[in-house]
Amino acid sequence: MSGFAAKQRATYADLLKVPDHLVGEIVDGELIVSPRPSIRHAAASSALGVDLGGAFGRQGGPGPGGWIILDEPELHIVDQILVPDLAGWRRERLPRLPDAAFMELRPDWVCEVLSPATIAFDRTRKTHHYAAAGVEHQWFVDPIAETLEVYRLDGGGWRLVASVAGQTKLRADPFEAMELDLANLWTS
Secondary structure, three states, X not given: OOOOOOOOOOOHHHHHOOOOOEEEEEEOOEEEEXXXXXXXXXXXXXXXXHHHHHHHHOOOOOOOOOEEEEEOOOEEEOOEEEOOOEEEXXXXXXXXXXXOOOEOOOOOEEEEEOOOXXXXXXXXXXXXXXXXXXXXXXXXXXXXXXXXXXXXXXXXXXXXXXXXXXXXXXOOOOOOOOOEEHHHOOOO
16 A cells, blocks of 8 residues: 545535635546636636627527527536536526526536636647537637637547637537627637
């Protein structure tokens, strides 16, 4: 027997002790604590949430509807506790929001707004668990580089379907029914 004690798996009680000014997640049994996003990060995430939520989140709104879009939902999926910047569920899978502190139904789409403090974690460990959960679509928004990458789950792995930069407009999977103006995401 070695002189090292086995590392104890993090629990939900550990997560609840994380101060409000930090973001806590449990991944592979480890409590991951990250700083709250920068203002530039929050602005990009908020703008994207407004654009998509306005067009797709409201029934009878100006767009096609059909989705529930949430900011920073706590997801309990594939034995992990993950907090994407944005997540969306097709209404046919989630007709009504549960009265709960977290979601156990995997989203159909997640978006991570990248920041220097979390980019490696968002692009590796979280991405693998989103794929394992069967999340069909994943976006990476980088407000510093002013880029959007759009991925689709394909055979258990992610396939890049679009990668754009700057102040451009595009129709991005799974929200191709609306033209998205990326200039709205980049703040001066």
